[in-house]
Amino acid sequence: MNNLNSGTSQQKNRTKDHLKTSLIELIKKEGYHSVTVKDIVNYAAYNRSTFYVHYQDKIELADDLLNSMLDGLEESVGKPYVPGQKVYTAKIHPPSMNIVSYIYEHRDFFELIKYDDTLPGLHTRFPQTILKIYQEKFAFETINNMPVNMDYFKRYTAYGFFGLIRHWIHTGFEEPQEEFIKEVIDLARTHMYSVKYIGK
Numbered sequence: 717m718n719n720l721n722s723g724t725s726q727q728k729n730r731t732k733d734h735l736k737t738s739l740i741e742l743i744k745k746e747g748y749h750s751v752t753v754k755d756i757v758n759y760a761a762y763n764r765s766t767f768y769v770h771y772q773d774k775i776e777l778a779d780d781l782l783n784s785m786l787d788g789l790e791e792s793v794g795k796p797y798v799p800g801q802k803v804y805t806a807k808i809h810p811p812s813m814n815i816v817s818y819i820y821e822h823r824d825f826f827e828l829i830k831y832d833d834t835l836p837g838l839h840t841r842f843p844q845t846i847l848k849i850y851q852e853k854f855a856f857e858t859i860n861n862m863p864v865n866m867d868y869f870k871r872y873t874a875y876g877f878f879g880l881i882r883h884w885i886h887t888g889f890e891e892p893q894e895e896f897i898k899e900v901i902d903l904a905r906t907h908m909y910s911v912k913y914i915g916k
Contacts, residue, residue, distance in 0.1 A: 735756060739751065743828060743833075753773065781835065789815065789846075795814050799913055808905075810894060816900065830885060846874050847870070853913060853915030
């Protein structure tokens with residue numbers, strides 16, 4: 717019985733993933749507001765009844781897509797770190813920047829930020845999620861313990877990082893991932909002495 721439920725759940729998730737992928741591709745082709753449920757099911761090669769098993773409408777699908785991707789972004793950042801352990805930026809290496817790897821792995825989704833008529837909420841919630849990560853999941857130590865307003869410091873660095881990410885996306889990820897991560901780490905070393913992961 718458990719195997720049957722597991723198989724059904726996996727099939728349900730696959731169907732939802734196909735619908736999400738179809739929405740992403742159609743937004744790039746036509747713009748979000750032009751896309752209809754009919755367009756989505758035709759692109760995904762499903763029928764409308766299958767769509768309505770999973771979602772009430774296009775808005776619910778869009779919300780699920782945005783929430784799942786940004787939740788995944790939050791979850792990705794802690795994987796390389798031991799909670800509570802201080803890491804000196806001089807010793808940070810590319811694997812520590814799992815957030816960049818996540819964005820690149822899901823670049824088909826994050827490319828949607830290049831479009832004006834795109835997924836509702838993406839342009840505001842993407843940077844807000846990065847700020848939330850900086851505010852809630854990390855503690856930073858400045859170079860030479862220079863006293864600063866830490867709230868301002870986190871906002872400054874979070875939005876700076878988002879600006880770099882957005883530029884990387886807009887260039888079509890032209891710079892190789894490894895080189896981009898190295899540049900981000902080099903910049904972090906100019907104002908961060910250490911990083912401590914405090915999130916869950």
